[in-house]
Amino acid sequence: MIVEIVILAMIAAFLGLRLYSVLGQRAEHEEESIPHRFDAGDKGEGKDPAAAKSTKPAPSQFQQRQPRLEGVMPAVERGVREIASADPRFDIIAFLEGAKGAYGMILDAFWKGDSETLRQLCDDDVFASFDSEIEGRKAAGHTLDNKLIRIEETRIHSASLEGRTARVAVLFIADIAAVTRDKDGNVIAGSLDDAVESRDIWTFAREVDSADPNWLLDETDQG
Secondary structure (H helix, E strand, C coil): CCHHHHHHHHHHHHHHHHHHHHHHHHHHHHHHCCCCCCCCCCCCCCCHHHHHHHCCCCHHHHHCCCCCCCCCHHHHHHHHHHHHHHCCCCCHHHHHHHHHHHHHHHHHHHHHHCCCHHHHHHHHHHHHHHHHHHHHHHCCCCECCEEEEEEEEEEEEEEEEECCCEEEEEEEEEECCHHHHHHHHEEEEECCCEEEEEEEEEEEECCCCCCCCCCEEEEEEHH
């Protein structure tokens, strides 16, 4: 009986030592300072490169789409970025291509006296001005035989976000051959052989909250 008690005591002591060994080592490790990945003093030692890379903010959609505007004033670039922030669909390259197309279409419609097309591309004030000149030509029996030879340059002149209205002014430098004819078809002004440089600043406007993606000609001026 005494022998059995001694054996059981030895077994208990052995198990106790094993248990202390395991718990003691764990406790010692738990007391050690565990470095955190985002501690201010972390110098990157032992950092998972993949995890570190994932913490960098992804570039915004606007930053990915919008090129650096070379050769423009900071105020112009700031205006463009304000518009893009308010309207994620705004793309400066697509806008300039559209503005160039609109420039040709509006000039052609004005020269031909196509008021219906002008009504779709211009706001009320600009349309009224164009339409008044068209009616004046008709009353005088005059017609325009103008041609847009080429657009030499298309450049952002100014850009701003006024409330929820985006306004972008574009400078167009173009060569235009202009001829005015009387009611009998005789040339009374201009020549198709001599193109004249035209510098126009046209301002296009659009409500950034509108479902309609089209811009309207809001103002015209000479460059």
